[in-house]
Amino acid sequence: MSTEEHHHHDESYAELRTKAxxxxxxxxxxxxxxxxxxxxxxxEQDIGPMNGAKVVVKAWTDPEYKxxxxxxxxxxxxxxxxxxxxxxxIVVLExxxxxxxxVVCTLCSCYPWxxxxxxxxxYKSEAYRSRAVVEPRAVLKDFGLELDPxxxxxxxxSNSEIxxxxxxxxxxxxxxxxxxxxxxxxxxxxxxxVAIVESPTIV
Amino acid sequence: MSTEEHHHHDESYAELRTKAxxxxxxxxxxxxxxxxxxxxxxxEQDIGPMNGAKVVVKAWTDPEYKxxxxxxxxxxxxxxxxxxxxxxxIVVLExxxxxxxxVVCTLCSCYPWxxxxxxxxxYKSEAYRSRAVVEPRAVLKDFGLELDPxxxxxxxxSNSEIxxxxxxxxxxxxxxxxxxxxxxxxxxxxxxxVAIVESPTIV
Amino acid sequence: MNGxxxxxxxxxxxEVTHEENEPVFHESWEGRVMGIRRSLVKHGIFEPYNFRxxxxxxxxxxxxxxxxxxxxxxxxxxxxxxxxxxxxxxxxERMEFFRQNPDALPERREDPKESEQIQKITFMLEPxxxxxxxxxxxxxxxxVRARNINPQGHTRLPRYIRGKTxxxxxxxxxxxxxxIDMNGNKSEPQPIYSVQFDAEELWGASAEKNQLLFIxxxxxxxxxx
Amino acid sequence: MNGxxxxxxxxxxxEVTHEENEPVFHESWEGRVMGIRRSLVKHGIFEPYNFRxxxxxxxxxxxxxxxxxxxxxxxxxxxxxxxxxxxxxxxxERMEFFRQNPDALPERREDPKESEQIQKITFMLEPxxxxxxxxxxxxxxxxVRARNINPQGHTRLPRYIRGKTxxxxxxxxxxxxxxIDMNGNKSEPQPIYSVQFDAEELWGASAEKNQLLFIxxxxxxxxxx
Numbered sequence: 001m002s003t004e005e006h007h008h009h010d011e012s013y014a015e016l017r018t019k020a021x022x023x024x025x026x027x028x029x030x031x032x033x034x035x036x037x038x039x040x041x042x043x044e045q046d047i048g049p050m051n052g053a054k055v056v057v058k059a060w061t062d063p064e065y066k067x068x069x070x071x072x073x074x075x076x077x078x079x080x081x082x083x084x085x086x087x088x089x090i091v092v093l094e095x096x097x098x099x100x101x102x103v104v105c106t107l108c109s110c111y112p113w114x115x116x117x118x119x120x121x122x123y124k125s126e127a128y129r130s131r132a133v134v135e136p137r138a139v140l141k142d143f144g145l146e147l148d149p150x151x152x153x154x155x156x157x158s159n160s161e162i163x164x165x166x167x168x169x170x171x172x173x174x175x176x177x178x179x180x181x182x183x184x185x186x187x188x189x190x191x192x193x194v195a196i197v198e199s200p201t202i203v
Numbered sequence: 204m205s206t207e208e209h210h211h212h213d214e215s216y217a218e219l220r221t222k223a224x225x226x227x228x229x230x231x232x233x234x235x236x237x238x239x240x241x242x243x244x245x246x247e248q249d250i251g252p253m254n255g256a257k258v259v260v261k262a263w264t265d266p267e268y269k270x271x272x273x274x275x276x277x278x279x280x281x282x283x284x285x286x287x288x289x290x291x292x293i294v295v296l297e298x299x300x301x302x303x304x305x306v307v308c309t310l311c312s313c314y315p316w317x318x319x320x321x322x323x324x325x326y327k328s329e330a331y332r333s334r335a336v337v338e339p340r341a342v343l344k345d346f347g348l349e350l351d352p353x354x355x356x357x358x359x360x361s362n363s364e365i366x367x368x369x370x371x372x373x374x375x376x377x378x379x380x381x382x383x384x385x386x387x388x389x390x391x392x393x394x395x396x397v398a399i400v401e402s403p404t405i406v
Numbered sequence: 407m408n409g410x411x412x413x414x415x416x417x418x419x420x421e422v423t424h425e426e427n428e429p430v431f432h433e434s435w436e437g438r439v440m441g442i443r444r445s446l447v448k449h450g451i452f453e454p455y456n457f458r459x460x461x462x463x464x465x466x467x468x469x470x471x472x473x474x475x476x477x478x479x480x481x482x483x484x485x486x487x488x489x490x491x492x493x494x495x496x497x498x499e500r501m502e503f504f505r506q507n508p509d510a511l512p513e514r515r516e517d518p519k520e521s522e523q524i525q526k527i528t529f530m531l532e533p534x535x536x537x538x539x540x541x542x543x544x545x546x547x548x549x550v551r552a553r554n555i556n557p558q559g560h561t562r563l564p565r566y567i568r569g570k571t572x573x574x575x576x577x578x579x580x581x582x583x584x585x586i587d588m589n590g591n592k593s594e595p596q597p598i599y600s601v602q603f604d605a606e607e608l609w610g611a612s613a614e615k616n617q618l619l620f621i622x623x624x625x626x627x628x629x630x631x
Numbered sequence: 632m633n634g635x636x637x638x639x640x641x642x643x644x645x646e647v648t649h650e651e652n653e654p655v656f657h658e659s660w661e662g663r664v665m666g667i668r669r670s671l672v673k674h675g676i677f678e679p680y681n682f683r684x685x686x687x688x689x690x691x692x693x694x695x696x697x698x699x700x701x702x703x704x705x706x707x708x709x710x711x712x713x714x715x716x717x718x719x720x721x722x723x724e725r726m727e728f729f730r731q732n733p734d735a736l737p738e739r740r741e742d743p744k745e746s747e748q749i750q751k752i753t754f755m756l757e758p759x760x761x762x763x764x765x766x767x768x769x770x771x772x773x774x775v776r777a778r779n780i781n782p783q784g785h786t787r788l789p790r791y792i793r794g795k796t797x798x799x800x801x802x803x804x805x806x807x808x809x810x811i812d813m814n815g816n817k818s819e820p821q822p823i824y825s826v827q828f829d830a831e832e833l834w835g836a837s838a839e840k841n842q843l844l845f846i847x848x849x850x851x852x853x854x855x856x
Contacts, residue, residue: 239666
């Protein structure tokens with residue numbers, strides 16, 4: 001069997017099946033089309049890793065906030081304006097020179113939606129779900145990140161309704177940057193723990 | 204996706220792929236067509252559960268043989284004329300009023316070919332391989348066999364090159380039967396341990 | 407259940423591949439599935455553990471052959487059928503209609519109130535803590551062993567943790583207990599802890615050096631070591 | 632490897648279905664695969680553990696979507712390619728030829744001597760015992776624990792046994808050790824034992840009552856409990 005053919009077959013099947021499901025549920029008055037539109041638009045435009053980046057930058061620039069964030073993630077994140085589904089209790093994990101945290105959900109793909117949006121494909125992949133807990137350093141190499149052997153790697157398997165987010169280290173050479181500029185350099189992957197925030201290249 | 208469609212696609216693919224493989228290996232002089240014919244004919248006609256049935260009936264009718272069979276399965280089975288691939292060391296497990304043995308290979312489908320032939324589909328199925336070690340009584344129910352709770356169920360996971368065969372109990376009402384008649388009633392499944400040998404119906 | 411979804415520590419799935427500038431949804435139907443699922447929450451079929459159990463109950467080959475949203479689509483359909491909202495036959499017929507009419511779209515029903523309700527779910531903070539009066543049976547620093555359970559129903563205790571010894575590092579309060587038995591029964595909320603395991607305890611000599619694993623354990627998942 | 636093939640104790644595969652009067656081969660290509668595989672033994676690519684490792688190395692979804700003989704076909708092709716006997720391109724071209732010529736058959740090569748050799752493999756008794764001089768390190772009745780190993784290479788110690796405690800009930804002599812590491816390295820032959828486990832030790836409260844599990848353990852798989 002060609003996996004290509006197979007997937008192609010599946011995708012059009014899924015599209016037709018989704019149309020049928022939406023059509024029937026609308027017809028029976030169980031769902032409203034505009035509500036579905038809203039959900040799509042919300043996750044495409046309003047909720048995404050830029051939320052988490054704002055939280056990270058506030059923690060980098062406000063030591064009191066950082067303290068609150070690490071002690072009570074959910075309420076500190078609410079301060080910045082982010083709450084909602086898949087974020088009922090958020091725990092923030094601080095990366096340091098000695099400790100590197102990374103998050104996985106081996107059983108499905110639990111992820112802190114209010115701060116990071118919907119999970120990327122790699123986070124939902126069998127490869128990541130199976131390997132992150134047993135060979136995290138090898139996985140990080142797939143992402144181009146090679147950690148010093150002295151760094152303690154801490155993997156968080158997100159199996160409950162608690163959601164985990166990583167607070168990456170602030171890179172050197174960023175002292176003169178504005179909050180807006182800092183937000184730009186905090187990538188999604190650094191808040192899952194499979195990347196670090198790189199120092200901006202000096203032009 | 205329809206699983207039906209998928210399997211159909213695969214079967215013709217497998218057929219074509221096998222033709223291609225045989226064709227190339229013959230062309231390169233690595234294999235001989237008649238040798239392949241021989242293997243097919245041998246397992247279709249010469250090696251099968253009738254071999255094991257002969258061993259079972261000899262054990263039922265010859266107490267000295269039964270003793271040898273349970274002590275040194277391989278050589279006792281060789282006495283009856285059966286040796287070969289996937290039977291280098293065969294251990295025979297006796298079912299009694301108190302003990303019911305059944306055999307599985309969770310990692311692949313190891314099976315005592317010289318006495319039972321090639322394994323049936325159910326033995327190779329994911330359902331049997333996964334369930335036999337954790338819920339053997341439930342599996343036996345799928346085969347229509349309900350054991351008394353007092354019977355000790357012994358499951359043998361055939362993970363090494365040692366092969367296991369079950370010696371089923373001789374049913375009552377068979378005293379007057381000839382060896383040939385007895386061989387007829389010993390079914391394959393009873394020698395794997397998912398069935399018992401039933402008393403022949405009196406006409 | 408000891409299902410295909412419980413893949414922590416499995417080999418054979420290859421490298422992790424990373425897509426640059428990945429869109430939120432690769433196909434528009436994926437977003438619709440997400441929206442339909444959220445819209446059905448109010449009809450009681452998508453309590454999180456029930457929904458996950460429905461996903462896990464796909465056959466193992468179906469599970470592996472499906473993408474994340476394909477699994478959600480199948481589970482949503484199966485859940486809606488189990489609730490009696492639709493039938494498989496209706497789905498098959500309607501799908502055939504869309505196959506034969508590729509330009510047709512699902513009819514629309516507009517309901518501003520429903521939008522409001524759904525947006526509330528999306529943005530609402532609904533704390534997990536349950537005031538049961540249950541006091542935690544374990545203290546920070548306790549050495550505990552994950553129980554060797556193998557339920558056919560839903561559980562959030564993965565196989566790779568069972569039987570392994572770790573240390574309680576945090577108490578998170580009392581949360582709903584996720585396990586659902588084959589008759590659909592659930593248990594009362596329980597204390598939940600963060601438990602730390604040494605990678606070597608989990609994987610023996612195959613473990614990478616200098617690694618810890620943290621996982622959330624409901625009280626029923628652990629016993630004193 | 633902790634692969635999809637290691638399915639002892641998994642849920643979700645459904646009922647065991649039993650086919651009455653099942654033929655030895657359902658399709659004629661299945662018999663050809665069997666014959667090709669045996670014919671290739673003399674070329675050194677189907678030492679049993681190598682072959683099993685090749686089967687296990689199919690991707691998990693490929694594994695579950697393939698029948699027993701489909702797996703063997705794929706593994707035989709992969710093994711023959713790895714040995715340099717054929718190339719994937721040759722296979723693809725030749726397959727395309729047979730697709731376009733549905734009545735064509737593989738050419739034949741007759742070789743009576745090869746028949747004899749193959750029949751010898753089919754019927755030959757080749758004892759497993761290896762005279763290594765190694766004396767068994769465990770005695771009948773010893774309580775042992777299966778080691779928690781998680782190799783990426785080949786092993787015959789299934790996951791559901793690891794870390795569990797059982798009793799040595801029989802010593803079978805010294806056999807070849809099956810494990811193959813990722814560099815293709817093997818170890819010397821080792822003593823091998825039948826070890827008995829109580830079902831409750833393996834599955835906890837989910838175990839059926841009054842059940843024992845027997846499995847063969849090479850000495851390297853166990854340690855004193």
